[in-house]
Amino acid sequence: MMNRENVLRELLAEYESQRALNRREELRRREEVARRSQAAGELIARREEIFYARMRAAFAQPREAQRLADGLQAELERINGALRAELVRLGLPEDYLQPVYRCPVCRDTGYVGEPVHEQCACLRQRMLQRLYREEGLAGLERENFAAYDAGVFPDEPLPGQEVTQRAYMERVRALCERYADEYPRAPERNLLFFGATGLGKTFLMNCIAQRVLERGMTVLRVTAYRLVEVMRAQRWDERSAQTAREMCACDLLALDDLGAEPMIENVTIEAVYHVLSERIAAERGFVVSTNLSLSELQAAYTERVSSRLLDTRRTRAIRFLGRDVRLAGGR
Numbered sequence: 369m370m371n372r373e374n375v376l377r378e379l380l381a382e383y384e385s386q387r388a389l390n391r392r393e394e395l396r397r398r399e400e401v402a403r404r405s406q407a408a409g410e411l412i413a414r415r416e417e418i419f420y421a422r423m424r425a426a427f428a429q430p431r432e433a434q435r436l437a438d439g440l441q442a443e444l445e446r447i448n449g450a451l452r453a454e455l456v457r458l459g460l461p462e463d464y465l466q467p468v469y470r471c472p473v474c475r476d477t478g479y480v481g482e483p484v485h486e487q488c489a490c491l492r493q494r495m496l497q498r499l500y501r502e503e504g505l506a507g508l509e510r511e512n513f514a515a516y517d518a519g520v521f522p523d524e525p526l527p528g529q530e531v532t533q534r535a536y537m538e539r540v541r542a543l544c545e546r547y548a549d550e551y552p553r554a555p556e557r558n559l560l561f562f563g564a565t566g567l568g569k570t571f572l573m574n575c576i577a578q579r580v581l582e583r584g585m586t587v588l589r590v591t592a593y594r595l596v597e598v599m600r601a602q603r604w605d606e607r608s609a610q611t612a613r614e615m616c617a618c619d620l621l622a623l624d625d626l627g628a629e630p631m632i633e634n635v636t637i638e639a640v641y642h643v644l645s646e647r648i649a650a651e652r653g654f655v656v657s658t659n660l661s662l663s664e665l666q667a668a669y670t671e672r673v674s675s676r677l678l679d680t681r682r683t684r685a686i687r688f689l690g691r692d693v694r695l696a697g698g699r
């Protein structure tokens with residue numbers, strides 16, 4: 369069963385083995401350096417001795433302990449300076465013998481902060497990835513900017529325009545990639561993709577999600593159908609309540625297929641409104657895709673929602689147009 373507690377337990381066990389791997393790597397590097405340079409080997413050995421001497425010094429009388437500690441600290445700094453110089457001479461990075469971490473922020477413990485102990489972003493992201501493996505973030509390893517191929521679109525002018533669909537989609541791709549690279553600093557924090565199905569909206573949304581994830585932020589991807597379902601179920605189901613909170617709190621929300629969810633009175637519009645306005649208030653962005661036109665969107669979601677979705681100060685609306693390419697094997 370995939371619940372939060374199990375996932376967290378599993379992840380913390382992985383962090384523990386990561387720390388063991390780190391220590392093994394540190395040891396390997398020390399041995400490598402000592403093998404290549406006798407001087408460095410001696411410095412490393414002396415550094416070890418100081419480490420233990422400092423521990424013993426802590427048991428001395430308080431005043432004596434301080435004097436010993438100061439002396440050892442001074443010697444340690446001298447040794448570290450000499451070691452760095454020796455590493456550079458060997459053609460190695462200066463910090464080669466520093467502790468090794470995958471995440472320098474939490475030093476692979478998963479937690480940061482004193483006195484308030486909280487989960488590091490790296491742990492929160494891994495939680496999200498694992499929790500939403502099926503519906504949320506699956507497939508991103510395939511749908512990313514590197515795999516995006518505007519060549520699937522016809523190289524024919526769009527109706528009534530000079531530009532071909534292919535060139536147009538290449539431009540849209542460039543714009544989306546810049547958005548993902550700059551997020552959340554882009555002037556317009558949100559994107560709205562609109563246009564008929566089969567024009568690549570979901571694919572590009574996934575590309576953005578993948579890039580923003582890769583940049584270390586938390587991303588949640590849900591369909592509007594799922595959003596409404598979660599918002600309804602959160603009253604009695606703790607897992608849904610958690611997902612509802614994350615839809616508001618993750619760094620970027622990718623909301624797919626707005627307009628395909630059932631329009632339930634007093635539920636659908638309220639649910640969408642709630643999530644979007646929470647995110648706007650907290651200055652967190654979203655990418656929304658819809659098969660509706662802008663006027664259909666306005667008609668279906670009332671002024672309250674559409675004014676938030678279509679606010680041009682915050683949201684850039686991107687129109688997808690041309691021929692459906694899914695039948696030709698693209699998306």
Ligand SMILES: [Zn+2]
Binds near residue numbers: 471474477
């Ligand atoms: Zn971390």
